[in-house]
Amino acid sequence: MDVLDVIQDRRSIRAFKYRTVEEDKIKRVLEAARLSPSAKNLQERFFIVVKDKAKRRALADAAHGQSFVGDAPVVIVACADNTDYTMPCGQLAYPIDTAIAVDHMTLQAVADGLGTCWIGAFSEERVKELLNIPDQIRAVALLPIGYPKDTPTRTPRKELSEITMQDKWVK
Amino acid sequence: MDVLDVIQDRRSIRAFKYRTVEEDKIKRVLEAARLSPSAKNLQERFFIVVKDKAKRRALADAAHGQSFVGDAPVVIVACADNTDYTMPCGQLAYPIDTAIAVDHMTLQAVADGLGTCWIGAFSEERVKELLNIPDQIRAVALLPIGYPKDTPTRTPRKELSEITMQDKWVK
Numbered sequence: 068m069d070v071l072d073v074i075q076d077r078r079s080i081r082a083f084k085y086r087t088v089e090e091d092k093i094k095r096v097l098e099a100a101r102l103s104p105s106a107k108n109l110q111e112r113f114f115i116v117v118k119d120k121a122k123r124r125a126l127a128d129a130a131h132g133q134s135f136v137g138d139a140p141v142v143i144v145a146c147a148d149n150t151d152y153t154m155p156c157g158q159l160a161y162p163i164d165t166a167i168a169v170d171h172m173t174l175q176a177v178a179d180g181l182g183t184c185w186i187g188a189f190s191e192e193r194v195k196e197l198l199n200i201p202d203q204i205r206a207v208a209l210l211p212i213g214y215p216k217d218t219p220t221r222t223p224r225k226e227l228s229e230i231t232m233q234d235k236w237v238k
Numbered sequence: 239m240d241v242l243d244v245i246q247d248r249r250s251i252r253a254f255k256y257r258t259v260e261e262d263k264i265k266r267v268l269e270a271a272r273l274s275p276s277a278k279n280l281q282e283r284f285f286i287v288v289k290d291k292a293k294r295r296a297l298a299d300a301a302h303g304q305s306f307v308g309d310a311p312v313v314i315v316a317c318a319d320n321t322d323y324t325m326p327c328g329q330l331a332y333p334i335d336t337a338i339a340v341d342h343m344t345l346q347a348v349a350d351g352l353g354t355c356w357i358g359a360f361s362e363e364r365v366k367e368l369l370n371i372p373d374q375i376r377a378v379a380l381l382p383i384g385y386p387k388d389t390p391t392r393t394p395r396k397e398l399s400e401i402t403m404q405d406k407w408v409k
Contacts, residue, residue: 070244070349071266074273074342094398095242101398102245103341106358110396119405131326146407154358155302158378162329163358166337170274171245174345178241187277187325187334200407207329225281227265227272234290236317236371 073177078221080182081135083213088140092179096143096212099175105164111149112165112207115198117142122197129193130186130209139211144198145169147205165207172210182215244348249392251353252306254384259311263350267314267383270346276335282320283336283378286369288313293368300364301357301380310382315369316340318376336378343381353386 068076093116100114117123118141126144127137136142145168147161154160173183186209194206232238239247264287271285288294289312297315298308307313316339318332325331344354357380365377403409 068241069239070241070345071270073241074270074346077273077275079275097398097402099242099245101395101401102248104248104250104344104356104393108393108395110401113401113403115403115405115407117405122405156358156360156362156377156379158333158358160358162333163337163378166334167341170338170341173275174241175245185275187327187329187331189327191327198406204407206327207334208327222275222279224272224279227268230272230281230284231268232284232286234286234288234293235369236286236375 068178073174077173077177078182078219079184080215081184082216083135083139083182084216086214088181088213092181093141095179096172096175099171100168103168103171106152106154106160109149109152109160109164111147111161112168113146113148115144115146117144125197126194126209129197130189133186136186136209136211139213141212143172143210143212144194144206145208145210146200147207150205161205162207169208169210176212180214181212183210183212185210239349244345248344248348249353249390250355251386252355253387254306254310255387257385259352259384263352264312266350267343267346270342271339274339274342277323277325277331280320280323280331280335282318282332283339284317284319286315286317288315296368297365297380300368301360304357307357307380307382310384312383314343314381314383315365315377316379316381317371318378321376332376333378340379340381347383351385352383354381354383356381
């Protein structure tokens with residue numbers, strides 16, 4: 068499957084089949100994250116792979132009751148250590164580096180017939196408490212993974228002409 | 239090309255051939271960015287496509303003199319508007335949303351035989367001045383794009399066992 072096809076096919080999946088995800092597929096998703104680039108090759112992102120049912124349900128509660136998070140057979144909690152490096156452009160590195168890794172996972176998942184949903188609506192404090200995550204670590208995103216129950220319609224996007232400019236800012 | 243192959247083949251390219259990039263390839267790279275998800279579908283990321291030679295050279299200067307930035311036939315400057323939304327997990331949305339879009343571009347570029355290098359080492363102030371970017375907009379990343387001059391060796395990564403944990407934080 069071509070990259071652009073995968074990008075086009077990716078949806079936020081909020082309903083999962085009652086079906087286990089094969090171990091080798093999870094491994095490829097994590098491998099996609101492992102290979103992701105990071106500022107100064109810091110590789111400050113970590114992944115807690117949550118399969119335990121009670122923990123998944125508790126994560127769903129911590130995600131403001133989004134119950135489909137707990138329905139997914141696997142929830143990956145993307146964390147970051149070493150969170151104080153700011154790039155010369157003024158951006159903190161860790162949210163960007165973690166986002167690259169999570170984005171890789173969302174695309175590799177689609178390539179293997181899986182669905183994901185990037186979750187930013189959760190209580191970091193509750194997630195950290197639940198998974199014994201130390202104080203200095205940030206929990207950046209939750210990523211439930213499973214077989215999609217259906218194919219949601221595509222979320223509309225702005226036209227290319229609305230988000231691109233030539234050679235300078237024009238609006 | 240499979241997604242995982244593309245992810246494996248991606249390198250930070252710091253030397254480009256003296257060769258124009260076809261317009262349809264640039265369009266596909268931007269299309270990959272356009273389709274990227276964002277928090278609440280804000281789509282707050284914008285892309286300035288810089289082809290003008292003098293401007294590319296000036297961008298290279300603003301990128302602490304990394305001259306290969308100016309050698310690339312195209313430099314995409316990824317910007318963000320609407321930069322004040324913080325997700326419930328405590329993360330600002332715009333750096334993450336912009337990172338997802340830029341990551342999509344880096345992968346689509348590889349699928350079309352192109353190379354990129356994510357640049358975070360630049361003076362945001364100088365880049366904004368150079369491209370007439372308004373005060374409230376953030377310039378998040380520079381992405382030179384072109385045909386790679388060679389295939390650099392892969393940057394080493396931590397093993398999967400070093401960056402993954404099961405069901406809770408263990409280190």
